[in-house]
Amino acid sequence: MKTAITPTRAENFNEWYQNLIVAADLAESSPVRGCMTIKPYGWAIWELMRAQMDERIKAAGVQNANFPLLIPIEYFNKEAEHVAGFAKECAVVTHHRLKMIDGRLQPDPDSKLAEPYVIRPTSETIIGEAMSRWVKSYRDLPLKLNQWVNVMRWEMRPRMFLRTSEFNWQEGHNVFATHDDANADARKMHQVYGEYMRNVLAIPCIMGEKTPEERFAGADHTYTVEQIMQDGKALQAGTSHDLGQHFAKSCNIQYLGSDGQLAYAWTTSWGTSTRMMGGLFMTHSDDDGLVLPPAIAPYQVVIIPITKGEIDDAMKSYTENLAKQLTDAGIRVFVDDSDMRAPDKMWKWIKRGVPLRVEVGNRELESGVVSMTRRDLGKDSREFVPLAMFANVVAEKLTTIQSDMYAAAEARNREMIHNVETLSEITAAFDAGKTGFFRIKYAKTQTPEFDALMEKYKVTRRCLDDADPTYVFVAKSY
Amino acid sequence: MKTAITPTRAENFNEWYQNLIVAADLAESSPVRGCMTIKPYGWAIWELMRAQMDERIKAAGVQNANFPLLIPIEYFNKEAEHVAGFAKECAVVTHHRLKMIDGRLQPDPDSKLAEPYVIRPTSETIIGEAMSRWVKSYRDLPLKLNQWVNVMRWEMRPRMFLRTSEFNWQEGHNVFATHDDANADARKMHQVYGEYMRNVLAIPCIMGEKTPEERFAGADHTYTVEQIMQDGKALQAGTSHDLGQHFAKSCNIQYLGSDGQLAYAWTTSWGTSTRMMGGLFMTHSDDDGLVLPPAIAPYQVVIIPITKGEIDDAMKSYTENLAKQLTDAGIRVFVDDSDMRAPDKMWKWIKRGVPLRVEVGNRELESGVVSMTRRDLGKDSREFVPLAMFANVVAEKLTTIQSDMYAAAEARNREMIHNVETLSEITAAFDAGKTGFFRIKYAKTQTPEFDALMEKYKVTRRCLDDADPTYVFVAKSY
Numbered sequence: 034m035k036t037a038i039t040p041t042r043a044e045n046f047n048e049w050y051q052n053l054i055v056a057a058d059l060a061e062s063s064p065v066r067g068c069m070t071i072k073p074y075g076w077a078i079w080e081l082m083r084a085q086m087d088e089r090i091k092a093a094g095v096q097n098a099n100f101p102l103l104i105p106i107e108y109f110n111k112e113a114e115h116v117a118g119f120a121k122e123c124a125v126v127t128h129h130r131l132k133m134i135d136g137r138l139q140p141d142p143d144s145k146l147a148e149p150y151v152i153r154p155t156s157e158t159i160i161g162e163a164m165s166r167w168v169k170s171y172r173d174l175p176l177k178l179n180q181w182v183n184v185m186r187w188e189m190r191p192r193m194f195l196r197t198s199e200f201n202w203q204e205g206h207n208v209f210a211t212h213d214d215a216n217a218d219a220r221k222m223h224q225v226y227g228e229y230m231r232n233v234l235a236i237p238c239i240m241g242e243k244t245p246e247e248r249f250a251g252a253d254h255t256y257t258v259e260q261i262m263q264d265g266k267a268l269q270a271g272t273s274h275d276l277g278q279h280f281a282k283s284c285n286i287q288y289l290g291s292d293g294q295l296a297y298a299w300t301t302s303w304g305t306s307t308r309m310m311g312g313l314f315m316t317h318s319d320d321d322g323l324v325l326p327p328a329i330a331p332y333q334v335v336i337i338p339i340t341k342g343e344i345d346d347a348m349k350s351y352t353e354n355l356a357k358q359l360t361d362a363g364i365r366v367f368v369d370d371s372d373m374r375a376p377d378k379m380w381k382w383i384k385r386g387v388p389l390r391v392e393v394g395n396r397e398l399e400s401g402v403v404s405m406t407r408r409d410l411g412k413d414s415r416e417f418v419p420l421a422m423f424a425n426v427v428a429e430k431l432t433t434i435q436s437d438m439y440a441a442a443e444a445r446n447r448e449m450i451h452n453v454e455t456l457s458e459i460t461a462a463f464d465a466g467k468t469g470f471f472r473i474k475y476a477k478t479q480t481p482e483f484d485a486l487m488e489k490y491k492v493t494r495r496c497l498d499d500a501d502p503t504y505v506f507v508a509k510s511y
Numbered sequence: 512m513k514t515a516i517t518p519t520r521a522e523n524f525n526e527w528y529q530n531l532i533v534a535a536d537l538a539e540s541s542p543v544r545g546c547m548t549i550k551p552y553g554w555a556i557w558e559l560m561r562a563q564m565d566e567r568i569k570a571a572g573v574q575n576a577n578f579p580l581l582i583p584i585e586y587f588n589k590e591a592e593h594v595a596g597f598a599k600e601c602a603v604v605t606h607h608r609l610k611m612i613d614g615r616l617q618p619d620p621d622s623k624l625a626e627p628y629v630i631r632p633t634s635e636t637i638i639g640e641a642m643s644r645w646v647k648s649y650r651d652l653p654l655k656l657n658q659w660v661n662v663m664r665w666e667m668r669p670r671m672f673l674r675t676s677e678f679n680w681q682e683g684h685n686v687f688a689t690h691d692d693a694n695a696d697a698r699k700m701h702q703v704y705g706e707y708m709r710n711v712l713a714i715p716c717i718m719g720e721k722t723p724e725e726r727f728a729g730a731d732h733t734y735t736v737e738q739i740m741q742d743g744k745a746l747q748a749g750t751s752h753d754l755g756q757h758f759a760k761s762c763n764i765q766y767l768g769s770d771g772q773l774a775y776a777w778t779t780s781w782g783t784s785t786r787m788m789g790g791l792f793m794t795h796s797d798d799d800g801l802v803l804p805p806a807i808a809p810y811q812v813v814i815i816p817i818t819k820g821e822i823d824d825a826m827k828s829y830t831e832n833l834a835k836q837l838t839d840a841g842i843r844v845f846v847d848d849s850d851m852r853a854p855d856k857m858w859k860w861i862k863r864g865v866p867l868r869v870e871v872g873n874r875e876l877e878s879g880v881v882s883m884t885r886r887d888l889g890k891d892s893r894e895f896v897p898l899a900m901f902a903n904v905v906a907e908k909l910t911t912i913q914s915d916m917y918a919a920a921e922a923r924n925r926e927m928i929h930n931v932e933t934l935s936e937i938t939a940a941f942d943a944g945k946t947g948f949f950r951i952k953y954a955k956t957q958t959p960e961f962d963a964l965m966e967k968y969k970v971t972r973r974c975l976d977d978a979d980p981t982y983v984f985v986a987k988s989y
Contacts, residue, residue, distance in 0.1 A: 073574035096551035
């Protein structure tokens with residue numbers, strides 16, 4: 034059977050993913066090494082994702098703010114452990130002016146900065162500096178801040194949405210009076226992320242804590258939301274860190290307690306990024322293109338007039354009326370009355386993953402019925418609905434699609450999670466071409482044999498299992 | 512009379528402005544030269560401003576996208592005229608890694624980039640590059656793109672919100688098949704900006720075109736929205752440029768016409784930024800702090816329980832009930848039940864410019880009335896309203912405050928605009944300590960005498976008058 038995307042997922046998952054991005058018109062590589070341009074359709078998805086995450090962040094009592102893009106290099110000098118963790122590959126600003134030299138614009142040697150700046154790879158240090166001034170007494174706590182910004186970590190092996198030098202994210206930074214409060218907050222944001230993935234992105238997640246070997250540099254505890262892609266690889270989709278007093282001490286965040294004593298505060302940080310879009314695309318899409326959950330679909334419904342030649346007035350007013358009914362019901366709808374051929378339109382919107390496709394031919398128009406096809410189930414799901422029931426049926430179907438997509442991903446996950454007791458079961462599984470998450474006693478991975486297995490199969494410990502933290506999940510990952 | 516902000520506007524407008532920013536907790540200087548941190552209250556205002564601008568941009572048929580932060584230096588080499596205009600003072604990225612050398616993190620010499628990157632001061636060149644690939648035929652036109660991003664222009668004399676090295680803005684970039692279409696678009700976005708300033712920010716604007724001397728580098732026409740601050744200085748709050756074929760040619764944006772001929776396209780660009788916040792603050796605030804138009808006030812109403820000691824249950828449920836009535840009516844409300852003293856709370860929210868202040872003491876509680884005071888009119892505007900009418904009266908008052916604030920700014924503008932016939936009238940006015948906008952025949956400013964006047968009084972031509980483009984406005988500016 035011919036598919037809209039070649040190769041198929043089964044043939045070559047990585048290439049399929051690259052071609053999916055192109056076919057759905059989501060993004061493209063940019064002339065800047067490791068950076069991508071997010072095209073309008075991709076960005077519209079991100080805006081919907083961002084709005085729904087932002088709502089949850091605000092409901093958690095967090096306020097948005099905006100801190101500088103650049104961080105003085107000396108801040109990283111104070112934070113040796115943090116930097117050793119991940120921040121060495123970053124963009125360094127050394128000059129503040131261009132000058133025409135030998136007929137070419139170049140950094141003006143006279144504009145060399147005494148102290149270079151780094152484009153933020155994350156903002157713990159600069160937000161910590163502000164918090165050290167903003168927090169004075171226990172009355173100022175908790176202080177909960179978040180920012181939606183771009184960050185930069187120089188990537189040698191970029192991959193669209195999953196790993197790019199520049200990416201967009203939200204980074205939350207909270208301060209508390211006690212470690213209990215901070216730890217509870219990190220766990221709370223972990224749950225917020227899990228709920229968001231399930232209910233907005235329709236992605237069931239493995240909820241767990243990173244092992245000491247895998248946790249964020251400078252964190253006491255790192256909680257992670259791990260997703261299982263269709264090829265069995267893991268995607269880390271959101272982490273929240275209990276940072277203990279690590280940053281409070283290095284940034285000097287102290288508060289005067291109700292007892293009159295000065296004490297160091299306790300901090301958390303937590304983030305999700307455009308990387309979630311990669312997880313979304315690799316979880317739900319198929320060999321014909323994107324499949325979007327209605328909650329974040331820029332158009333939840335597309336209406337396609339099927340005509341030979343020009344769209345006449347009767348058809349125009351009929352489709353406009355259909356669209357109006359949906360708009361009035363708060364449903365995002367698009368009428369494709371462009372001059373493309375009808376089959377081309379149909380494939381365009383299949384590739385872009387619009388959840389529900391409504392095709393209107395003259396027959397439908399005359400008989401007062403509407404045909405609708407679900408993207409997630411394909412052409413066999415086509416149904417004819419009387420005009421009078423149109424908006425209600427669409428609203429119901431969108432709800433059903435959202436929950437069916439979650440259920441389908443969950444069923445696949447169950448197939449992908451393998452409970453094992455020995456490392457050799459993992460080795461045998463990989464040798465047999467099996468993929469997925471292997472759940473095993475954590476203690477079994479604290480061995481030289483596991484180190485060798487990690488090296489050979491390029492796998493890592495994803496996280497301890499929240500349900501029983503003596504178990505760990507092992508998988509290949511993005 | 513004691514004021515919350517000292518010095519007052521009359522005593523020292525610039526210092527008053529700086530202290531206003533602090534008193535209303537809007538922003539602060541950051542450790543990064545020329546950059547500021549926008550604090551939660553300031554950012555909440557920006558989020559509301561941004562949402563309402565974004566709505567208008569989308570209604571104009573524009574799609575949001577996201578282009579890279581960094582621009583290859585060679586792109587600026589192609590754009591000599593553009594760069595000469597404004598882009599030389601910018602942040603230059605020359606290395607992509609830090610290294611510990613002599614016990615300090617420094618740019619790793621081995622990571623020096625063969626071609627440095629510039630942090631975008633604006634994105635015409637990199638968006639133009641994408642458009643040259645995305646536009647193929649007349650069917651692809653118009654193509655209308657916008658992005659909400661941070662940009663950077665190294666500032667030697669930074670000023671909060673008005674001129675900072677990093678700032679947040681929206682930059683729109685549209686492509687058309689004809690010059691007429693492009694020019695109409697630049698004029699349309701000019702009108703969108705003007706309508707936004709009037710109806711959202713309650714700021715009447717001078718609408719005009721920049722003179723050839725003042726227009727954007729590379730533009731055929733630059734339309735501008737100029738605001739008159741309370742000290743009579745001008746603030747350029749939004750510009751839209753008809754770029755002719757300047758960028759289409761340098762970026763090679765060509766399209767195949769319906770006639771089968773390849774032709775260069777015509778482009779526009781248009782932008783507004785966090786600078787608008789400076790204009791908002793300097794237009795409406797007074798000697799007691801911020802005064803916010805309801806349309807962009809994070810809290811449109813603050814409810815302050817007036818009690819001696821702790822807030823009791825009766826008061827708590829009374830104020831919560833008031834808040835619920837407003838929330839149900841879609842009004843943004845905050846109940847300040849913190850343990851600050853009541854007068855301190857009152858001043859806190861006066862300084863932050865909340866449009867309507869509701870104070871509830873035991874007397875109000877018992878008699879079932881609510882007292883409310885308008886921020887823009889001060890304590891003499893205090894009124895008692897029966898509980899049953901509360902939500903309706905608040906909604907009405909918010910509408911009235913929004914239009915009254917516009918009317919007050921307009922009345923002040925009328926006093927600030929001086930029609931003159933000769934340059935010596937301008938000289939005499941400035942010598943007499945007069946401020947404001949001077950409207951004079953444009954031809955009179957195309958003289959060596961005017962050049963001397965500009966130099967001596969640090970004034971510029973703000974724009975030609977849309978109503979009669981043979982006249983120009985002359986003023987000092989931010």
